[in-house]
Amino acid sequence: xxxxxxxxxxxxxxxxxxxxxxxxxYAEGTDTKRHHPKDEKFSFEGPFGTYDRxxxxxxxxxxxxxCAACHAANHLSFHNLDEPGGPEFSxxxxxxxxxxxxxxxxxxxxxxxxxxxxxxxxRPGTLADxxxxxxxxxxxxxxxxxxxxxxxxSMLVKAREGGAQYVYSILTGFHEKxxxxxxxxxxxxxxxxxxxxxxxxxxxxxxxxxxxxxxxxATIEQQAHDVTTFLAWASEPKMEExxxxxxxxxxxxxxxxxxxxxxxxxxxxxxx
Amino acid sequence: MSGPSTYNPKSGFERWLDARLPxxxxxxDTMSTFPTPRNLNIWYTFGxxxxxxxxxxxxxxxxxxxxxxxxxxxxxxxVEAIMREVNYGWLIRYMxxxxxxxFFLAVYIHMFRGLYYGSYKNPRELIWIIGVLIxxxxxxxxxxxxxxxxxxxxxxxATVITNLFSAIPVVGNSIATWLWGxxxxxxxxxxxxFSLHYLLPFIISGVVGLHIWALHxxxxxxxxxxxxxxxxDTVPFHPYYTVKDAFYLVCFIILFAxxxxxxxxxxxxxxxxxxxxxxxxxxxxVPEWYLLPFYxxxxxxxxxxxxxxxxxxxxxxxxxxxxxDTSRVRSCRFRPLMKQFFWAFAVACLLLGYCGAQSVDAxxxxxxxxxxxxxxxxxxxxxxxxxxxxxxxxxxxxKLPASIAQSVLGDNAATPAE
Amino acid sequence: MAATTSDAxxxxxxxxxxxxxxxxxxxxxxxxxxxxxxxxxSAALALGSIEVDLAAIQPGQQVLVxxxxxxxxxxxxxxxxxxxxxxxxxxxxxxxxxxxxNVADSAPATDANRAIKPEWLVVKGVCTHLGCxxxxxxxxxxxxxxxxxxxxxxxxxYDTAGRIRKGPAPENLAVPPYAFLSDTRIKVG
Numbered sequence: 001x002x003x004x005x006x007x008x009x010x011x012x013x014x015x016x017x018x019x020x021x022x023x024x025x026y027a028e029g030t031d032t033k034r035h036h037p038k039d040e041k042f043s044f045e046g047p048f049g050t051y052d053r054x055x056x057x058x059x060x061x062x063x064x065x066x067c068a069a070c071h072a073a074n075h076l077s078f079h080n081l082d083e084p085g086g087p088e089f090s091x092x093x094x095x096x097x098x099x100x101x102x103x104x105x106x107x108x109x110x111x112x113x114x115x116x117x118x119x120x121x122x123r124p125g126t127l128a129d130x131x132x133x134x135x136x137x138x139x140x141x142x143x144x145x146x147x148x149x150x151x152x153x154s155m156l157v158k159a160r161e162g163g164a165q166y167v168y169s170i171l172t173g174f175h176e177k178x179x180x181x182x183x184x185x186x187x188x189x190x191x192x193x194x195x196x197x198x199x200x201x202x203x204x205x206x207x208x209x210x211x212x213x214x215x216x217x218a219t220i221e222q223q224a225h226d227v228t229t230f231l232a233w234a235s236e237p238k239m240e241e242x243x244x245x246x247x248x249x250x251x252x253x254x255x256x257x258x259x260x261x262x263x264x265x266x267x268x269x270x271x272x
Numbered sequence: 273m274s275g276p277s278t279y280n281p282k283s284g285f286e287r288w289l290d291a292r293l294p295x296x297x298x299x300x301d302t303m304s305t306f307p308t309p310r311n312l313n314i315w316y317t318f319g320x321x322x323x324x325x326x327x328x329x330x331x332x333x334x335x336x337x338x339x340x341x342x343x344x345x346x347x348x349x350x351v352e353a354i355m356r357e358v359n360y361g362w363l364i365r366y367m368x369x370x371x372x373x374x375f376f377l378a379v380y381i382h383m384f385r386g387l388y389y390g391s392y393k394n395p396r397e398l399i400w401i402i403g404v405l406i407x408x409x410x411x412x413x414x415x416x417x418x419x420x421x422x423x424x425x426x427x428x429x430a431t432v433i434t435n436l437f438s439a440i441p442v443v444g445n446s447i448a449t450w451l452w453g454x455x456x457x458x459x460x461x462x463x464x465x466f467s468l469h470y471l472l473p474f475i476i477s478g479v480v481g482l483h484i485w486a487l488h489x490x491x492x493x494x495x496x497x498x499x500x501x502x503x504x505d506t507v508p509f510h511p512y513y514t515v516k517d518a519f520y521l522v523c524f525i526i527l528f529a530x531x532x533x534x535x536x537x538x539x540x541x542x543x544x545x546x547x548x549x550x551x552x553x554x555x556x557x558v559p560e561w562y563l564l565p566f567y568x569x570x571x572x573x574x575x576x577x578x579x580x581x582x583x584x585x586x587x588x589x590x591x592x593x594x595x596x597d598t599s600r601v602r603s604c605r606f607r608p609l610m611k612q613f614f615w616a617f618a619v620a621c622l623l624l625g626y627c628g629a630q631s632v633d634a635x636x637x638x639x640x641x642x643x644x645x646x647x648x649x650x651x652x653x654x655x656x657x658x659x660x661x662x663x664x665x666x667x668x669x670x671k672l673p674a675s676i677a678q679s680v681l682g683d684n685a686a687t688p689a690e
Numbered sequence: 691m692a693a694t695t696s697d698a699x700x701x702x703x704x705x706x707x708x709x710x711x712x713x714x715x716x717x718x719x720x721x722x723x724x725x726x727x728x729x730x731x732s733a734a735l736a737l738g739s740i741e742v743d744l745a746a747i748q749p750g751q752q753v754l755v756x757x758x759x760x761x762x763x764x765x766x767x768x769x770x771x772x773x774x775x776x777x778x779x780x781x782x783x784x785x786x787x788x789x790x791x792n793v794a795d796s797a798p799a800t801d802a803n804r805a806i807k808p809e810w811l812v813v814k815g816v817c818t819h820l821g822c823x824x825x826x827x828x829x830x831x832x833x834x835x836x837x838x839x840x841x842x843x844x845x846x847x848y849d850t851a852g853r854i855r856k857g858p859a860p861e862n863l864a865v866p867p868y869a870f871l872s873d874t875r876i877k878v879g
Contacts, residue, residue, distance in 0.1 A: 077733065077736065079736035159545035238362040242536070246532070253526045253716075257523055259708050260713075264515050356732075357732045359723070518709070
């Protein structure tokens, strides 16, 4: 308690942003603790789980067409898209995807960063570029989202208690009915998987909101599953390499332990 | 027990070197022929394991420092770049972050082993006290290290721990400001913490050297707690304990690897994957697991200064153990009463750790955990300052065996083992 | 008894050697990540190519751009400079190799092998002696005796095709891999 007092002393009066984000309207007498996330199964779970390439590629599409309108994913670069263990687009595809976005250009020969009308100079993206953010800065992001800050998505799955299941539950949790007597705050949306049940994000996914080129039916659940897989990869892009390395390391260590155990037993046989 | 050196330089070069820098002689006498009680059990392998942990932390840490940027605006991103862009950066960083937890796991086992077998008692008081110093330095290093990724837990952990100093009357606030180098935890704080985090492990290495040096004067204690009386009681350190330690070390590495490769964020908090935000405190801020018992003590005291004193006292108390224990018998194996209080102490520590991990107002079975923590804290102090001195005086220990050899080898002790 | 002792001795030796060898293999394997981490990261590798706009460069002018952290010279040569470079006998050059990533490794250092289009010379601005950046000669301010570059660190002189002519540098200035995307745009790397 005391510790929190100290901590919050520093944050005195400045917690405004978090209050807006978390939603501050609690209905009288209703326990608005977030529901336990849905038990959705993902291909990347378990010691041998890997990301499904199809899900990752479709997930990238959902991210790009839906999420990226408001959310940044700062830690991702276009060259990540063709690296092993990820969506594994071909290099040409990744380059095309990078080329399709506009990145703020470096100052030109005259030192200008904007054209005559004050519009920033832009250039096509390259593989080295990070994913562009939808807003120039945090204030712009808040101003465009009624005060709420859409969190960066590149770490989201690792940065939330409940991980992938939590993200999936939020995305598919908009259609549940609020209990009688629960009052939604102004400008908020009901989502029982979000702490406080008031979320600032409008329901992002709709049936057939994106059209998949591989013929997969774009239900809300399918899109949520795909984009969650994509975000899980975005959080932990080296997961497949890690598990593969780990398997080799484990086999090796158990072998070494076995040999050392024999040496140890042999050596100590007569000593106790 | 160290006795005269048995090193016998074979080649001309070895003789030449021995006359100038007798390093091979030191290695030979301390790691090869060093007579070691023949009855050391699994719990005695953790000294070697801890040396391994320190080496892993230093090697991975030096590598991480090649890529890390100690700047409040760049630190978080640089850690993410290590995880994503640097070749095998994920491996090295996960080894380092999980390595800290494994280090503390090993040090706690090592300390409880010392407590149980009376390894702090005459003539090994200094080994124990140097050990407490290492433990303190480890906590400081771990704390500085936890701040460096500059996530939410890093930032607020740093804020809370440095604010502990503000509890000191009169000068407290000045000390906190001095620690920060600013009006709050910020860039200046991060830079000095990085510097100290890099420095302290090398100081720990030096103090570990003293710890091992002090150990090699009286030699190892053992599960019986009785002195070595004849060469029969010992075996040479190499190959007997090098091989045994190696086997248990590899078992420990398997556990370590399981975390690194299959559950690398097990000990971490999701909040620390959010960049530090000085304006918003995460709803549940909890220190790393190895500091939880002390955190629980701090929280259970409803007074700022008293809470800090109790927490500090819990660690300082450890220094006095060699003189608080009045028993003439070392090992709890022969101390029926003390053994029970010892296990109760272990349970109290685990309870404190559990309470520290829960929210302040949590209840279990209708009991507020803050009261559980209070009782456990009380027992923690009573164990050392009351139970230890008193039990030593009133307890009747069991009969000690005549020698280590007789206890281990039974009646065959008279005949040579090989 | 003696036989079993020696047998046990051999088996014991074997198991020691086996565990020590396996342990050594593991340690060696584990060394690789710690070595490889110092190699360029995937972010650095992704930065490996740049595009340069040639439209604004005047004849006789050189622009300096940064490529993979090093200076890159893009020089629009005058007809006189091209002619003087073509006039040189390759056999008289200290380094007869083209040192051009875009032609065969064994190609001779003719001017044609140094520039994809004669008007444009693209070379790394790194003296092949010890890595300083040579100064470019202009009609107004000559640098060295060959109209190309002079490295002020140790006096290496390069001609208008970037070939070493005099001084301690052993090789011609290296030509990086590049291609013309259009008449006025090249991509390097």
